[in-house]
Amino acid sequence: MNIVDKAIVFAAKVHRNQVRKGTDIPYITHPFAVGMLLQRANCSEEVIAAGILHDTLEDTDTTFEELKDEFGLRIAILVQSASEQDKSLPWEVRKQHTIEHIKDASLEELQVIVADKLHNLQTIHKDLDVMGDAIWQRFNRGKREQHWYYSSIVKALSRRKREFPLIGDLEEEVKAVFGSIDFLSEQEISLIFECAYLHINEGVGKELASRQLLRFVECIVEEAEQLYRDEQEHLLDKLEDLSSQGMQFEMNSEGPLILAAFFIALQNKLQWSDQELFKYVEKNKSKL
Structure with a gap:
């Protein structure tokens, strides 16, 4: 079994009882989709595996040591980089940390984080067409705060757009969902x-x-x-x-x-x- 297949099996097990926020859709669809985005972007197998595993530290009982033992230190570090370190902190503090972190993240770390954010926003975009602005009630913060967060990620990565094409895709998705990169008038x-x-x-x-x-x-x-x-x-x-x-x-x-x-x-x-x-x-x- 190669590292990507192994990551699929592992993620499917640890996410098996979870669903996507505000829906009955199995949660595992999200990490799988992130892995597919990374595969289509010609990322390495280690990055694809990390994309599939990216929520295991944050949203399951999986530990860093378990990931390191199962998949090696490199993948464990990539998953850790894509994870919020302290979920007890206020939403604004956690998101600001992600924005600051991504500026200087390694290319492989950036690839996992961007693919995660891109798929989240693509999902919101699809649901907006069905539900309208009621979609924002699913989240801890509403449309204005989400606009700030995704716009800030795009702006933080503006100098790195040539490094990874999905950054441009994320920017276009922000414009499609929120109407503009600019958060404030x-x-x-x-x-x-x-x-x-x-x-x-x-x-x-x-x-x-x-x-x-x-x-x-x-x-x-x-x-x-x-x-x-x-x-x-x-x-x-x-x-x-x-x-x-x-x-x-x-x-x-x-x-x-x-x-x-x-x-x-x-x-x-x-x-x-x-x-x-x-x-x-x-x-x-x-x-x-």
Whole structure:
């Protein structure tokens, strides 16, 4: 039995009592489909096997040691890389970790992760045609949060599109499901800049809530507050970068450091390049 056939048997056993979220479809259809995507993309047998096994650590009782003993260290590491490490953390924290991790993942790790996300989104796309927006009720977070997550993955991989063709397929699927790679409108970005001093007033909070963005902005503020407490040197570097772009700051107060923390947190959350950040800071400087 080759390594791919062995992975099929193993995954079928450990996922045998599971179904896809919100359906009665056997869960194993998803890892099998991920393996098929990787096979069609001419990936190695080890990567295909890891794709078939990619949810065994996260969603079954399988341990890393068991995978290593059954399939070798290389495949076990690929599966571990595609797995969320701490399911007890908030959804936003777990997804942000995946976004940051994928930027510097090895090509083989990237292949497994992208194929997983692509098949998930393809499934959502098919179900949207049948169920409409009711589909989002299946998930821990709704359409706005899912749009942020998948768009951020695509943006995080923008410089690596030539390495793996399924990244381009994932980008097209994001556009098909959500209408655009851009998660926020210009008006919504402007609204978020109202919170640049790490305070969400009642009026802005109500507007953000009506747009299903309140928790999103609260996460930005929370990250910025931590940066402000712990990363003073990093904040000074960001202020220097902004000053080099023509921004002026009154350095005799804490305000510029608070703004720098907000800018870094916002940039991390939206996967903006420095040029995008500078553009939106300039557009919204009246709020600063």
